[in-house]
Amino acid sequence: MRALEELTEVSENLENKYVSDWRNQGKKVVGYVCSYLPEEILYAADILPYRITGKGVKDTSQADSYLTRVNCTFSRCCLELGFSGGFDFLDGAVFINGCDHIRRAYDNWKAHQSALPFMYLLPVPHLINPEGRQWYLEEVVKFKEAIEAYFEVEVIDEKLSEAAAVYNETRRLFKKLYDLRAKDEPPLSGTEVVSILSAAAAMPKKEFNQILSELIEETEASSSKATGKVRLLVAGSLMDDPEFLRNVEDLGAVVVADALCFGAKNFWDLTDESGDVLEALVDRYYNHVPCPRMAGEYSRRFDFVKEQAERAHVDGVILEHIKFCDTHGADNALLKKDFEAAGIPAIELERQYGPLADAGRLRTRAQAFLERIRR
Numbered sequence: 001m002r003a004l005e006e007l008t009e010v011s012e013n014l015e016n017k018y019v020s021d022w023r024n025q026g027k028k029v030v031g032y033v034c035s036y037l038p039e040e041i042l043y044a045a046d047i048l049p050y051r052i053t054g055k056g057v058k059d060t061s062q063a064d065s066y067l068t069r070v071n072c073t074f075s076r077c078c079l080e081l082g083f084s085g086g087f088d089f090l091d092g093a094v095f096i097n098g099c100d101h102i103r104r105a106y107d108n109w110k111a112h113q114s115a116l117p118f119m120y121l122l123p124v125p126h127l128i129n130p131e132g133r134q135w136y137l138e139e140v141v142k143f144k145e146a147i148e149a150y151f152e153v154e155v156i157d158e159k160l161s162e163a164a165a166v167y168n169e170t171r172r173l174f175k176k177l178y179d180l181r182a183k184d185e186p187p188l189s190g191t192e193v194v195s196i197l198s199a200a201a202a203m204p205k206k207e208f209n210q211i212l213s214e215l216i217e218e219t220e221a222s223s224s225k226a227t228g229k230v231r232l233l234v235a236g237s238l239m240d241d242p243e244f245l246r247n248v249e250d251l252g253a254v255v256v257a258d259a260l261c262f263g264a265k266n267f268w269d270l271t272d273e274s275g276d277v278l279e280a281l282v283d284r285y286y287n288h289v290p291c292p293r294m295a296g297e298y299s300r301r302f303d304f305v306k307e308q309a310e311r312a313h314v315d316g317v318i319l320e321h322i323k324f325c326d327t328h329g330a331d332n333a334l335l336k337k338d339f340e341a342a343g344i345p346a347i348e349l350e351r352q353y354g355p356l357a358d359a360g361r362l363r364t365r366a367q368a369f370l371e372r373i374r375r
């Protein structure tokens with residue numbers, strides 16, 4: 001499938017060819033962490049939003065002298081790439097106070113000589129209520145003004161509405177792809193879908209939408225590779241490592257749905273294109289499927305993950321989190337209890353991100369879980 005190969009190649013390179021082409025046109029690229037950033041503001045400023053991850057890091061020795069060994073390996077890998085020039089193709093970086101780990105990664109990178117020309121922290125409330133919504137609106141407006149001032153651009157409503165439409169199209173296409181995944185004969189493996197999600201976060205959306213449309217056509221015409229395999233949903237934090245899912249799927253399973261920070265949680269909600277576009281973006285990002293960082297929203301999260309599990313009629317649920325990630329770790333403990341109570345087998349898998357990933361232990365635990373389901 002040509003489209004799948006194209007997106008897989010994009011997902012495998014930190015500075016992929018679409019980023020290089022964009023920069024060669026003299027245009028800016030700004031990195032960001034976390035799905036609470038309204039990317040459309042950057043896109044409307046003709047700046048390419050690029051999701052920062054710790055892809056391809058071999059060791060975190062520099063970052064470890066600034067962060068500790070009890071900080072999550074994702075935050076340490078991101079900082080390592082920042083320090084070592086891995087993100088020098090970016091013109092700036094926008095962080096969110098998602099958790100203290102990523103917050104400290106930002107503080108250390110900003111204070112270091114390797115800091116990018118534009119470094120920004122967008123505070124996001126941890127509660128969903130009218131006061132929080134007002135605060136988030138004010139912060140998003142401040143962010144928009146900071147982008148306009150620093151990059152000497154103007155973010156006009158017309159461009160913002162255009163960006164909102166392009167991003168909604170991406171979300172609709174992903175829902176189509178996830179409908180195909182949920183079929184009895186899923187045409188794509190979870191490993192392949194992680195690469196598609198990764199590419200989506202690192203290239204211009206218009207080009208991505210074009211390729212994803214082609215991929216859906218190719219996929220609809222192709223036959224399944226997953227007959228008779230154990231059907232799984234994977235939920236949790238940032239998952240851009242196809243190897244993690246490959247290790248599970250090689251054991252005779254297929255991941256047919258997810259509730260990942262990079263996946264369904266990130267694209268399930270559309271922006272209302274009927275009214276004031278900035279207000280609509282604020283509503284969409286503030287209220288989208290809540291991350292565990294949002295206090296008091298557990299039941300919404302459980303309902304969403306359960307809905308995804310039921311629509312793909314899975315046999316079991318994998319709840320993954322990165323070691324020392326209390327945000328997702330605590331949530332997964334509750335989700336496991338509630339899924340088991342609902343009669344859906346669930347397993348918590350704690351993992352490392354990047355170079356410390358421990359495939360052997362994960363495979364052993366996944367093997368035992370699959371045997372339990374098959375019994």
Ligand code: SF4
Nearest residue numbers: 072099101102237325
């Ligand atoms: S994985 Fe968890 S601890 Fe690490 S940056 Fe994300 S939310 Fe924070």
